[in-house]
Amino acid sequence: MIRVYDDIIPKDLQDYFELITFGKKNTNNYIYPSIDLKIKYENTAVEDEQMPINFVHVLKSSTNLSSHLDNFSHIPLIVCEHLNWSLIDVIAARLFLILPYETKLEHYAPHVDFNIPHKVVLYYINDADGDTVFFNKDGKIVQKVSPKKGRVLVFNGELLHGGGIPKKGPRAVVNFDIII
Numbered sequence: 001m002i003r004v005y006d007d008i009i010p011k012d013l014q015d016y017f018e019l020i021t022f023g024k025k026n027t028n029n030y031i032y033p034s035i036d037l038k039i040k041y042e043n044t045a046v047e048d049e050q051m052p053i054n055f056v057h058v059l060k061s062s063t064n065l066s067s068h069l070d071n072f073s074h075i076p077l078i079v080c081e082h083l084n085w086s087l088i089d090v091i092a093a094r095l096f097l098i099l100p101y102e103t104k105l106e107h108y109a110p111h112v113d114f115n116i117p118h119k120v121v122l123y124y125i126n127d128a129d130g131d132t133v134f135f136n137k138d139g140k141i142v143q144k145v146s147p148k149k150g151r152v153l154v155f156n157g158e159l160l161h162g163g164g165i166p167k168k169g170p171r172a173v174v175n176f177d178i179i180i
Contacts, residue, residue: 021154118157128171130164
């Protein structure tokens with residue numbers, strides 16, 4: 001089951017997450033990024049021997065813990081409180097900034113983040129195109145969810161899914177793999 005929640009994250013936090021992801025402008029309209037992003041070549045969307053370039057910031061992994069995790073950890077805490085779940089652990093957390101890319105492909109390859117029982121909390125930082133796509137075990141699309149600032153998706157982590165490829169503007173999401 002895929003649960004979609006709009007605006008359970010307070011508006012001031014939504015704006016804050018957008019600001020630190022996309023940066024802030026000074027009086028000369030120069031953008032100062034507030035979070036460091038690393039280039040990620042997306043090899044699950046190769047077309048005509050080319051692949052999109054995206055950006056990632058690892059908030060938590062088995063080998064990395066970002067100083068920004070404290071900022072973004074409000075998301076799974078608020079979601080778990082809303083659902084009356086006890087959050088046991090955040091296995092991994094990543095912020096993805098997906099740049100617009102001209103391609104015939106609609107989404108990246110279907111995948112699961114971890115092959116263990118877990119939940120995924122996916123938070124959309126901004127309004128964008130490039131739906132998140134869910135698949136059955138045969139690879140058929142069963143549902144699409146459009147990115148909307150403040151929207152949260154919660155789903156079984158063993159469900160095949162793929163990020164949408166935006167064509168019009170950047171798409172920013174934070175992905176949490178959690179144990180409840």
